[in-house]
Amino acid sequence: MPIQQHISVLLNEVIESFDILKSGGIVADCTVGGGGHAEGLLSNYPLITLIGLDRDSKALEISRKRLERFEKRVQLFEANFSDLDSVLDSIKVQKLNGIFADLGMSSFQLDDEKRGFSFEKSAPLDMKMGLNTKSAFDVLNTYSEKEIARIIYEYGEERFSRRIAxxxxxxxxxxxxxxxxxxxxxxxxxxxxxxxxxxxxxVFQAIRIEVNTELDNLRILIETSRKRLEVGGRLAIISFHSLEDRIVKRAFLSEGFVPITKKPITPSELERTSNSRSRSAKLRIAEKV
Ligand SMILES: C[S@@+](CC[C@H](N)C(=O)[O-])C[C@H]1O[C@@H](n2cnc3c(N)ncnc32)[C@H](O)[C@@H]1O
Known part of the structure; x- marks a missing residue:
């Protein structure tokens, strides 16, 4: 099957949320993926430089090609965004004007026959987004029944968790x-x-969250953003399920951040129908104070 292009969710809304970058600055795209949002930011804000991170080396290959024409304005790193702090140290960047994350998976990952993210495709139980230590195979074959039930209940909000475990x-x-x-x-x-x-x-979402420690990574990213954003700088996060959105919403109401919009920004009817993956997306934006 041909690999589908990943369609960037809420692209214009993300670009607008970083209008403070009109006069330049440094932005980190923590989930550069297919490079769609990064390309949008780089072409709309010609004075910015962009630091792109992705834990998936295949995603980076794709974005590297797509962002080639921006040359000196882009630096890409194969890294978990929970390591943003050390990536910035390694290139001697102190403060950022924008931080962006588009959580979850890209269409490339979901469509990859070998990675086991989709319940509609026969594959080995992998589900690793990057160089993690454990896979879905390890979780399902070595965790206790109680731990598996907890993961399916907490990360999947599935009421039959105990029977499944x-x-x-x-x-x-x-x-x-x-x-x-x-x-x-x-x-x-x-x-x-x-x-x-x-x-x-x-169930697949729950196992994937456990394999990739997704919620802890998100908490760490928000903490790093609190420290690394300039006052007046912006943090924008797109989440795809209520567990992530809850973490973002609470963090944006806590010390150091002021939310830019009261409610999250969601895709228009047109976007929902043209890109089914966008349906559950919520964009929240906060300013560092
Ligand atoms: C929805 S896609 C991003 C798509 C991108 N915004 C675009 O427009 O093409 C999410 C990407 O985030 C990456 N990712 C997920 N969790 C990550 C983490 N903790 N650290 C770094 N990258 C992560 C995935 O590998 C995937 O490529």
Missing amino acids: RRVVESRPIATTDQLVKIVVSSIPRTAQKRWKSTLRR
Whole structure:
């Protein structure tokens, strides 16, 4: 199957949220991915320089090509955004005027047959976004039943978490997404079978969050932003599920930040219909005070 281009979510809204960059500055795109948002920022704000991070080397290859024409205004790093602090130290940058993160996965990752992110594609249980130490295989085959139930409940907000965890442990070893799909579907009660797709989506999300320590990384990024943004600088984050959005919302109401809009910015009807991945997106913007 040909690899689809990743469509950047809320692109114009992100560009507008950084209008303070008209007069220049340094911005970090912490999830540079396919480079769409980075390209938008670089072409709309010709005086900025951009530091791009992604933990996925394949994503960086794509953005490197896409951003080639901006040459000296871009520096790209294969790094987890929880390490933004040390990346900035390594290039002797003290303060930033903008920090952006578009959380979650790109279409390249979701569509990659070998990575196991999608319950609709047969693949080994990997789900690693970068050079992590553990994979989905490790989580499902070595964690205790109690830990698996907690992960599915907390990170997937799935009410059949305990039944699913029990079946997972009984069915070990589990090596592929197909096996996991069968286990999940067979552990939910018949009355709930109608919504098996949403259960699968929640279970896959939960395992992915655990494999990639996504929520802790986000908390660390927000703390680093508090320290590294200039006063008047902006932090904009797009989240795709309520767990992430809750963390961002609370942080933006805490010391050091003032939210720019009361409510999160969500995609227009047109964007929702043309890009289904955008449907759950929420953009929150805060200013450093
Ligand atoms: C939704 S995509 C970003 C797409 C990008 N904004 C664009 O317009 O093409 C999310 C990217 O974030 C990366 N990512 C997720 N968590 C990360 C983390 N903790 N550190 C660095 N990159 C991360 C993923 O590898 C993925 O490439």
